[in-house]
Amino acid sequence: MGKNAKKRKAAPAAAAGTPVDIGISAADRGAVADGLARLLADTYTLYLTTHGFHWNVTGPMFQTLHSMFMTQYTELWNAIDPIAERIRALGHVAPGSHAQFAALASIGEAPAQPPKALEMVRLLVAGHEAVARTARAVFALADAAGDQPTADLLTQRLDVHEKTAWMLRSLLEE
């Protein structure tokens, strides 16, 4: 409950300036921008966790995980820019502080003490699944609003997160 109130406060405001008239109502643009702000916060948080795991992973799977995490954090880093810029195209302000990201994210930050390698993998599976759930919820809003570019972006993000979750999950199999 408190977390939700905090979330709303951290959501981006409508940007000041020339009105946006792209055939999507102000209310729908606001709802989609709020959802994209949550996706941005989730993606950024998962990026940071994955990069930290790249630095701190240990054990016999070091080389595999160190380089797999690099591929993943690079992809996540590249993803945050188009999400933020879609929020701007909808006429809203993109969140850009750790305080806002912490308030908006559905996933927690990495533990201060680095976990063992397979626990890192488990945390990343849960992270990618959580980001997929956020993207899927926002897709419903974008679809209802007739916001095709956002729906397209979310479809691409869903594909990446579900595929990455599968790859990570496969490491946990015997």
Ligand SMILES: [Fe+2]
């Ligand atoms: Fe590195």
